[in-house]
Amino acid sequence: MWKFIHKFGSPPHFYRLSVVLTPWFGWAAAILITAGTLGGLYLAPPDYQQGEGFRIIYVHVPSASMSMFVYVNMALAAAVGLIWRIKLAHAVAAAAAPIGASFTFLALATGSIWAKPMWGTWWVWDARLTSELVLLFLYFGYMALRAAIDDENRADRASALLAIIGLINIPIIKYSVEWWNTLHQPATISKMGKPAMDGDMLTWLLLNIAGFMCFFIAVLLISARAEVIRRARDQKWLKQALGVT
Amino acid sequence: MPEFLEFGKHTTYVVSSFALVMVVLAGNVVFARRRLNALVNRTRRRLSAEEKS
Numbered sequence: 001m002w003k004f005i006h007k008f009g010s011p012p013h014f015y016r017l018s019v020v021l022t023p024w025f026g027w028a029a030a031i032l033i034t035a036g037t038l039g040g041l042y043l044a045p046p047d048y049q050q051g052e053g054f055r056i057i058y059v060h061v062p063s064a065s066m067s068m069f070v071y072v073n074m075a076l077a078a079a080v081g082l083i084w085r086i087k088l089a090h091a092v093a094a095a096a097a098p099i100g101a102s103f104t105f106l107a108l109a110t111g112s113i114w115a116k117p118m119w120g121t122w123w124v125w126d127a128r129l130t131s132e133l134v135l136l137f138l139y140f141g142y143m144a145l146r147a148a149i150d151d152e153n154r155a156d157r158a159s160a161l162l163a164i165i166g167l168i169n170i171p172i173i174k175y176s177v178e179w180w181n182t183l184h185q186p187a188t189i190s191k192m193g194k195p196a197m198d199g200d201m202l203t204w205l206l207l208n209i210a211g212f213m214c215f216f217i218a219v220l221l222i223s224a225r226a227e228v229i230r231r232a233r234d235q236k237w238l239k240q241a242l243g244v245t
Numbered sequence: 246m247p248e249f250l251e252f253g254k255h256t257t258y259v260v261s262s263f264a265l266v267m268v269v270l271a272g273n274v275v276f277a278r279r280r281l282n283a284l285v286n287r288t289r290r291r292l293s294a295e296e297k298s
Contacts, residue, residue, distance in 0.1 A: 033270075037263065042249075053255035059266040098276075102269050110262045117258050215270060219277050226281040229288055235295075242285060244292045 009086040011228045012237040018221040025218035032211030036062075039204035047201075056114040058205055061188060062212040064107035067135060068170050070100030070216060074142070075167045078160035088224075090156040091231060093163060094146060095223035099216055101139035108132055119183060127176035128184035131169060138166040152231065 007013055040058030047054035074096040081089035111129065112122045123129065142159050149155035172179075177186050188205070189195050195202050232238045252259040 041252075041259075041263070046253075051255060052252035053258060055252065055255075055259050056262045059262055063266065099273060102273055106266055106269055109265055113258050113262045113265075117255055215273075219273050222274075222277040222281050226277070226284050229281075229284045232288075235292060238288065239292055239296075242289050242292065244289055244296070 009084075009088045011088055011091075011232060011234075012241065014088055015225060015228055015237075015241050018225050022218055022221045022225075025214045025221065029211050029214035029218055032207050032214060034211075036204045036206075036208030036211050040208065044201045044204050045198075050118060053114065053117050056110055057188065058208050060107060060110040060114055061205060062208045063103050063110060064132070065209055066212045066216055067100060067104035067107045067132065068173060069213070070096055070103055071135060071138070071163075072167070072170060074100055075163040078163040081156060082160040082164075087156075087231060088228065090160065091227040092220070092224050093160065095227045096220055097139055097143050097146075099219050099223065101136060101143070103212075103216075104132065104136040104139060108136065124183055126182045126184055127180040128173065128182050131173040131176050134169055135166075135173060138162075138169060142166070 036058060040055055044055070044058075046052050074093045077089045077093040077096065080086055081093060108129070111132075115124070116122050142162055145162055146155045146159045149158060174187075176182060177184050186196070188197055189202075197205065229238065229242075238244075250256065250260050
């Protein structure tokens with residue numbers, strides 16, 4: 001286990017692995033998102049209450065799920081970096097933050113666009129919407145904190161602590177629709193219960209969620225590779241990796 | 246509006262949501278790749294210069 005963690009935590013190993021894996025995840029994301037989007041727009045039947053407007057779910061739910069998924073992974077990577085002092089884990093956490101912020105922005109923006117025709121307003125200070133907005137501020141705070149501290153080690157430690165403390169917001173987002181009386185609808189897909197959607201609608205949503213996941217991994221691998229190069233001190237492997245003779 | 250982008254009375258909302266998502270996702274890829282390429286080029290130049298000196 002320790003051997004695996006340290007082998008995977010070695011920048012040269014990660015760099016080589018990420019070069020190989022990026023195109024696989026990139027193409028998988030392109031295929032899955034194309035299929036999920038076209039299916040969601042043209043093959044899924046309209047909703048009996050919301051009509052064609054419900055199709056926004058095919059981009060809103062994957063964005064919202066990924067906003068939380070990325071944050072949990074960012075915080076886990078930051079914790080690994082903090083506990084085992086693995087620099088690569090901090091690099092991965094730093095690379096994940098802007099991607100997570102993008103997903104959170106998309107969840108809020110598409111939710112707002114969906115809310116206008118359904119609720120008659122762009123925004124309400126509802127528990128789900130507000131906690132998701134707090135998540136966006138947590139991402140911004142994490143990135144701002146890293147940028148504000150010149151010393152790399154101190155920036156890693158401080159931002160990791162912020163990421164870990166911010167984890168408390170994730171169950172609040174997830175269960176806000178159950179804990180409080182909100183305007184936002186309950187979860188569409190639950191791990192325990194039967195999905196609230198018909199199979200003809202659900203298939204395309206699951207494809208888009210899988211596509212967004214692959215997209216995240218592909219972009220994370222590219223961004224983390226850049227972060228690894230920026231932090232690299234040992235020049236021997238870097239020369240080999242970049243083909244400098 | 247082309248026929249394949251017609252979604253009843255919710256066309257504007259549906260199309261703008263999907264368009265926004267696609268633009269932001271594409272932006273993520275472009276930004277990440279440009280940053281990586283810039284860093285690779287800069288590091289290559291630095292390492293080459295160090296090797297020559």
